[in-house]
Amino acid sequence: MRCPRPFLFAAALLLALACAAKDAPLRVKDLGKVQGWRDNVLVGTGIVTGLAGTGDSPANRATRQALSNVLSQFNLGVAPEQVNSRNVAVVMVSASLPALAREGDGLDVTVSSSGDARSLLGGNLLLTALRGPDGRIYALAQGPLSIGGHRYDANGNVVQKNHPTAGSIPNGATVEVGMAKRMAPPAQVTFVLAEPDYTTASRVVAAINSQVAPGIAHARDASGVEIEVPEGLRDELVGFLARVENVAVEPDRRARVVINERTGTVVAGGDVRISRIAISHGDLKISIASQNSVSQPSFAGRAGPGVVSALVTNTQLEVEEPVGVGFLASAGTVSDLVQALARMKTGTRDIISILRAVKAAGALHGELVVQ
16 A cells, blocks of 8 residues: 555655754744734625626616616616616625725725626626725725636536636725824834734743833733833834834744644644554455346246246445554654654544544643644
């Protein structure tokens, strides 16, 4: 039995991680962000035109009403009942507004059909207002759609690739109301860790106090570090935060093994420890073969009433129990265990089963995440 190439690659990768030197320190900016810096969601309703008969059907009342409203803005009085076109579609438009966006900046927008359109391929989005949760217009979107698929049908035959009813417009929206506002320099900023951890927060505080200024950082909890801005540096907040962001910290890392049973992927830190344990893993294979044959009656004599041909099924059952994987694993790491299993040509699916059993036995000292 040959070991699959993907598993050999995974085993080699784990070996490289295990043999690597101690992790290099990371910058503070790689561990989280300043509190208050977040994107804002924008959404709007628009119309896509220019479709080649793949838009919403005339039975879609929302499409007829929307197109009638657009035409009325150009002094064209067309009642919704008179609209009969499959070249338009009503869509939902969404975008993400960065925290420091300014007027005139471009945004990528996502467009998705909200009616019964078959495809948005070749469509052009008309001017659409994008609003925030407060109902205010923050950006305007318009432009030709980029669709990563298609759909063609004729005479009951359909050919479709990906999802042709959703697309995007790169840099298709223009910011009208910026989020970057001039305000008084704060006396204190809070840095939020992406992965809350008391040890990492304590190390960030110690690093900032030693590399920037003593006593300015304090850990509020496992995720927040409060940093006092010296009075003489409040007018130079950008430079001060740049120094804080580039402070080198060695973060603490949780012992964690991540398993994806759908793809057969196993990802583990090289330092996840396991205790001494005995492992035996086998595989039971059952093979059932059926063979049908027809039994013909003998007509040497005169056949009596009810004499007919009979269908006979012969079933053969075979049970094969090959020699399983069995060895005594000494105390070490998950990487050591995976390397040992790789040398024994154990498949990835079997590796997953063994790791779950090791965790259930209490010998894997870390968190096991099954996706």
